[in-house]
Amino acid sequence: MTKDGLRKWMWVSLAALLGMQFYFVRELLSALLLLAIGFAAIFTVIAAVYLLHRAWESGLAGVRKSARPVLGFARRGAVFAEEISRKPFRRPRSEPVQ
Numbered sequence: 842m843t844k845d846g847l848r849k850w851m852w853v854s855l856a857a858l859l860g861m862q863f864y865f866v867r868e869l870l871s872a873l874l875l876l877a878i879g880f881a882a883i884f885t886v887i888a889a890v891y892l893l894h895r896a897w898e899s900g901l902a903g904v905r906k907s908a909r910p911v912l913g914f915a916r917r918g919a920v921f922a923e924e925i926s927r928k929p930f931r932r933p934r935s936e937p938v939q
Contacts, residue, residue: 842850
């Protein structure tokens with residue numbers, strides 16, 4: 842081979858090596874992008890669950906504060922219903938209607 846032929850193959854192999862490096866960098870960047878999207882999706886799901894939990898917790902605390910009078914009425918109503926259920930529907934020694 843002549844000196845010019847060697848230079849030509851040197852430049853071709855250098856260009857091929859450089860092109861392979863650019864391809865490798867592109868592949869690494871695309872893999873990084875896909876991983877970043879995946880981690881962002883996982884983070885979004887975890888953050889949404891956490892925020893729903895916090896909203897549920899604060900809403901439940903608000904209901905507990907505002908439901909104290911209602912719970913008192915409900916407790917009195919349950920006691921009254923229990924007293925009524927203990928009483929018989931018929932009077933003792935009454936005769937059935939014919």
